[in-house]
Amino acid sequence: MEEVVDPNKYASWNSLALNLAYICWGLGILVALGYFIRLSLIGDNKDKYDFINKHEIKFLWIASIILILGGCFFFNANVTELTPVWIFVRVFMTVAFGMLVGLVIQNLLNFYYPFFIEKRLKVLRYKPRVSPKTGKAMKLLSEEEEDAYMDEGMIAEENVFSVDYDVWKDEETGYIKIEKYAGHLHALQCPECNYQTFKVVREEVITQPSPSSEGELMKHYQCGYCGYKAKKAVALKFTSKLQESAAAVS
Numbered sequence: 001m002e003e004v005v006d007p008n009k010y011a012s013w014n015s016l017a018l019n020l021a022y023i024c025w026g027l028g029i030l031v032a033l034g035y036f037i038r039l040s041l042i043g044d045n046k047d048k049y050d051f052i053n054k055h056e057i058k059f060l061w062i063a064s065i066i067l068i069l070g071g072c073f074f075f076n077a078n079v080t081e082l083t084p085v086w087i088f089v090r091v092f093m094t095v096a097f098g099m100l101v102g103l104v105i106q107n108l109l110n111f112y113y114p115f116f117i118e119k120r121l122k123v124l125r126y127k128p129r130v131s132p133k134t135g136k137a138m139k140l141l142s143e144e145e146e147d148a149y150m151d152e153g154m155i156a157e158e159n160v161f162s163v164d165y166d167v168w169k170d171e172e173t174g175y176i177k178i179e180k181y182a183g184h185l186h187a188l189q190c191p192e193c194n195y196q197t198f199k200v201v202r203e204e205v206i207t208q209p210s211p212s213s214e215g216e217l218m219k220h221y222q223c224g225y226c227g228y229k230a231k232k233a234v235a236l237k238f239t240s241k242l243q244e245s246a247a248a249v250s
């Protein structure tokens with residue numbers, strides 16, 4: 001006798017899968033929304049910059065994974081027949097589609113999304129800082145001007161670690177705000193493939209600076225997308241702390 005297929009046989013699984021799908025989608029949206037709400041609560045531009053640089057892609061990726069997981073449940077919320085062959089087909093299709101969508105989103109986040117982030121970071125970094133003393137806009141000092149306000153450790157760090165310090169000055173009261181930007185955490189645009197994936201991977205001191213002459217530092221860059229490599233020599237200013245900093249790098 002042939003078995004009669006009862007369409008309601010898997011009803012409880014189907015409604016469970018559908019509910020799990022909704023829960024995942026709700027959760028994924030909450031993660032993304034939570035991130036942007038937290039970001040909007042940060043007042044300081046520099047703190048905002050660091051928060052975006054450090055967390056944005058990571059949070060969007062986590063939200064995406066949860067959303068995809070929801071899609072996988074939704075995809076399997078219409079089960080009417082469950083033979084070993086069907087189980088195999090469903091598992092295979094679910095995993096294959098889930099991974100495909102995940103891969104596409106991961107690529108978008110790693111290679112296209114950084115352009116969008118970069119624009120916002122630039123605006124945040126160069127937006128005039130407001131002096132807490134006068135409430136007026138402060139002035140961003142040039143590389144030459146800023147040295148007077150940085151200690152030797154900072155200058156050494158700027159020389160060796162691909163660190164950039166921005167010094168903002170309130171011209172009226174002399175109030176100074178110093179902000180640190182880490183170059184090795186921040187990718188540039190690749191001259192070869194144009195993606196925002198070009199980072200300092202290694203630095204070496206070619207010649208040590210002395211009190212009478214500048215030294216030379218070689219920065220090695222590599223693209224995380226196309227693998228393009230380049231190097232750039234930069235001048236090293238002499239400071240007594242440079243020796244320890246250079247030793248810490250290698």
Ligand SMILES: [Zn+2]
Pocket residue numbers: 190191192193194195197223224225226227228
């Ligand atoms: Zn490249």
